[in-house]
Amino acid sequence: MDSNVSHHVADAGEESWIHIAYAQLLTAISLIGAELLYRALTASYEYIVHWKHYPPNRRLLSVCTYALAKSHVRTYYMLPVLIIVLFLIQRNDDSAWEYILKSFNVISLPYIVLRILCFTYTNVELARWIRSGSGLDYGTGMASNYFHGYLHLELPETGHQTKGLTERIQDYEDTEGVYIPIKKLFILIPQSLHTKPKIQSSSMHAVKHLETVILDRGGVKRPFKNAVYRVSGCGPEKNLTWYVVLEGATPMMSFYEGLTYRLTCTGEMYDMKREITLQFYRALKKIVTNCPDTKDLVELVYYNDTTAEGDDVDVGEVVKERLQTLVSKSGLPLK
Template sequence: MAVPQPTADRCHDKKYKLFKMLGEYLDLCIRISVVVFCANFIERLCSVSIEYIFYKKYYLPEDRLSTIIRRACTYNVNTIWLAIMLLLLGFARFGSTGNLKNLLPNHVYLACMPLYWVFSFAQLSYRPLGYAHWIRGTHGLDYAAGMASNYFHGYLKLALPERNDDGLKKRMQVYEDTHSINFATDRLIILIPDDMFVKGIIVSDLLEKAEPLETTFINRAGVNRPFKHAVYRLKRQINGTTYYFAMEGATPMLSFFEAMNSQSSTSWQMREMKREIWLKFAKHLKELTSSWPETEHEVELFIYNSRNLNGESADVGELLFAHFEARLGNKKQLN
């Protein structure tokens, strides 16, 4: 008759088997990770060769090879941290077992490297969501950031700041004194609707186009360019006062809207990501205007949905009235 093993010994055996299984699992993960990193490194070396042979015209001759190697073999921060963690885990396992053979992949594992290249070629991780994540990044290489940068550096940064006793605020002050009116804000309002379409003349039952601000001329790349800003009168009074706005639509967004409706200049990716592009444009433009001292108090971005909850076109005049009624009403109460 077998003598039952004491309970304490059985618990010890279970813990031993559990830790053994965990250790074997970690060893397996390390071996697979080594195979993946090796396959990835070989793939990068192949891409260096392909780039150097077939796409050399995209690089300057004096630093062609170094640039290709840097672009092909640079790892991001997450990958570097993962490699460090796996390295530390490998040292820890080797320190506890003293067996290096269990950590290194054998020929069976190495023979699976082509499977990694097949998955990579098939872009197994591809998904349109990746485009959205890339647009949301801070690299500045996407279409939205490019439009915002060009709009800021080529227009807003030139036309708005005070230079030689002339700037947006000075022209608005002269306009107020000349026409005996009041602006609701001393900033240029830039309309950025989510459908990205703004007509040449902003249409609203509550807005009436008035005489524009004085045109200013600024030399840009040898061309004396005129810069002008439209002015609109709000037909409905706020606190008994009729207010005016220096206001215009974001022209890059209108250009993007037109490109979206052209078969030769659009793609399904652009149509799929149009809202991402709209949001990134607004976000990046706000960052640019608020981070530059000469424009941080010159622009007010008015970002809004072009349709209301009922699916009807939103009246931008109504939206402006509600926005500034709340702001000016609160300001009056504080005073």
């Protein structure tokens, strides 16, 4: 008798879990349907109000593609849902359809309202979008412009009269009688975004710049200069003086200025300034590393320029530490 009761209780418990799982599945179907309905409403609004933003010969297709693209509910995710819906249709399960309708009224309609009000869109989603590297974000755009408008023009060997960075560094060493162990352009990217007009410290001072390069860009002959700095206290015994080609990342300087100017700064930009800076660094590193022309010519130095007490970090020590690390790894002579 007791055994029969226990089996009955076990069966009832198992059946309740099945009902719960079934109810959760139907609720999920309702939410997916609500998301698709929201996207349909969005597409309709775009087609009616913002129709000028889409090509006239395929406007409807473009609007629908925009509304569904980059969806968290992609087409192949929908296949299991469609299979379940077809299964319910075949069973003609009135209770299931009744539950879906109730779920839609109780859950899905409020969900659609929250989506329309952008209540579900937080800074976390914005940060994830920036990190995704779509190419449309501010950081990636700055990195791309910096690369194509400056680095890829001025640094590589062209095979023409214009000298590349490596050749100009070698000429500089021969002319000035100095040692530049790492023949790259060091680009400083401080976390605060602020680069002072003069980059110097007690152990690092600016000296004569490299040979000026004149390039024709957009019908204008533009001069490009690379600064050289003397870094003292290098080597294991801290008795060597090395030189380095160094500059601050100019897009970061412009970004910093934009954040302090009312006409160019938005609340989202200010909130996401760290994400934008990190994405600039990641995107630029990916570009210069994967490009055969620049992979051995650029050294990005992303660093925290403020101490825990709020004081400025000695940029000379940051550069010196990176220099010594690179020299040690490459096995270059210490001189």
